[in-house]
Amino acid sequence: MADFKRGKQPNSTPKRPETGKLGDKIQRARGERLGIAAAFAMRQNELTGAGRAFRMASEFVAAVIVATALGLALDAFFGTRPIMMIVLMMLGFAAGVLNVTRAAAEMNAAAPKPDPDKLVPVDDDDDDD
Numbered sequence: 001m002a003d004f005k006r007g008k009q010p011n012s013t014p015k016r017p018e019t020g021k022l023g024d025k026i027q028r029a030r031g032e033r034l035g036i037a038a039a040f041a042m043r044q045n046e047l048t049g050a051g052r053a054f055r056m057a058s059e060f061v062a063a064v065i066v067a068t069a070l071g072l073a074l075d076a077f078f079g080t081r082p083i084m085m086i087v088l089m090m091l092g093f094a095a096g097v098l099n100v101t102r103a104a105a106e107m108n109a110a111a112p113k114p115d116p117d118k119l120v121p122v123d124d125d126d127d128d129d
Contacts, residue, residue: 052107059103060096067092 047055071088075081 047107056100056103059099063096063099064089064092067095 067088068085071085074084074088078084
């Protein structure tokens with residue numbers, strides 16, 4: 001029986017080298033796994049079109065709702081029924097527009113730049129003669 005108190009015993013037999021086609025397959029699979037992991041990590045920073053639209057809509061709506069709620073609370077506190085709500089709703093609208101423009105600028109800066117050669121098709125049929 002093995003002695004379990006000593007913990008991990010030193011390996012007296014050297015590791016066998018991977019031979020033949022199996023070793024090649026293992027190395028190829030390890031390389032593919034690293035490539036897939038890198039591509040997945042790069043895609044985590046990208047948003048889909050629906051994701052971008054949802055982010056912008058939520059930024060705008062949140063600003064308007066928070067400002068309107070704050071205006072209602074201030075109206076209740078000061079007794080000036082619709083004035084603060086209307087003023088803060090307009091400020092919330094302006095803040096929402098500002099948030100959307102900032103988010104759009106941030107997303108555009110993070111987007112990959114297109115290749116200029118692929119933007120315009122090559123015209124082989126020039127009529128400049």
